[in-house]
Amino acid sequence: MQCVKFYSIKDEIRILGLDDAPFNLYSDKKTMLVGAIFRGGKWLDGILRTEIDIDGTDATEKIVEMVRGSRHKDIRIIMLDGLGFGGFNMVDIEEVFRKTKLPVIVIVRQMPDFKAIKSALKNLKHKNFYLKCIEKAGKPKKIEIKHKKFIYIQSYGIEFSDAEEIVRLSSTRSLIPEPVRVAHLIASGIALGESRGNA
């Protein structure tokens, strides 16, 4: 795996955090994907929005388009709130890296039960694609954010130690990096009328 080299990581490194909006599995075909561009863990610089298919395969492509089409040319890192958006619409993080040249960090709030996930995938149309995405993302690795408080990450295109530093410096408000925490609040708040959760 090729890696972007970070000789020094600035406090205000521009990060694009992504999360999807909650949806109704029975009536919705698409859901919203929200991007929050942050300066490190400090300031919101901009908001991006696109739509993705539920249980589809277009999340990867839509993220690439979002980054390429944005006037924010200073984004250095893409952070995902989990590997799948819009249900099982998994992101091929190798492809996102290859097409944007930006390293991808996946924030994993709790260690996933891969056995259960693989079993749930069995009957889905795009199961082979999803399994490949999971494989490419690799095993989630533990990071201590605060004393004895951990989250996990997967990453692509970046050394683990650099990813760890960027996750820690941007987790200013909670255990979750601000770009991802805020993308989550916005996506759920806009879709439901009031945001859910706070991390």
Place this chain on the structure above:
Amino acid sequence: MQCVKFYSIKDEIRILGLDDAPFNLYSDKKTMLVGAIFRGGKWLDGILRTEIDIDGTDATEKIVEMVRGSRHKDIRIIMLDGLGFGGFNMVDIEEVFRKTKLPVIVIVRQMPDFKAIKSALKNLKHKNFYLKCIEKAGKPKKIEIKHKKFIYIQSYGIEFSDAEEIVRLSSTRSLIPEPVRVAHLIASGIALGESRGNA
């Protein structure tokens, strides 16, 4: 005018900042109104969303419903990005104060040309209501945010000196208080796919 008394103003006073989404005057009948709940000028705590009529009269009522219906019971101040949302859908800030018991601060980026506004109102169905809203909000007053950098505010239910302090403490990133700056970025970003402006 009755005023809420602030014996001390906390750095993390909860503020609801409101802004509307851009819309197409020819094809849209409604637009989105976004609320960003902030701790002072620091952290985003939650997002609220409702819809209002373009050139209608329901902004006041929708803001009251938004506040009453929220699970965020710690909001102490309502901040508006201008007095009108969805075109000329003006907010009756006295009524918002009366029904929510929360003081209202209107952020006025540039001194409005009241003569031009009154002339534009002439042919609108709800002109008398709009004129009353403008009258109740009073003349915008100047605040120095940074050295020789000014904005204006209108307010209701709060002493000017308290309003001034709250506007200054929450303008951490730019001349515009964070709750309003961020509500603006979200409303425009969600509506257009990418946010416009940064203040």
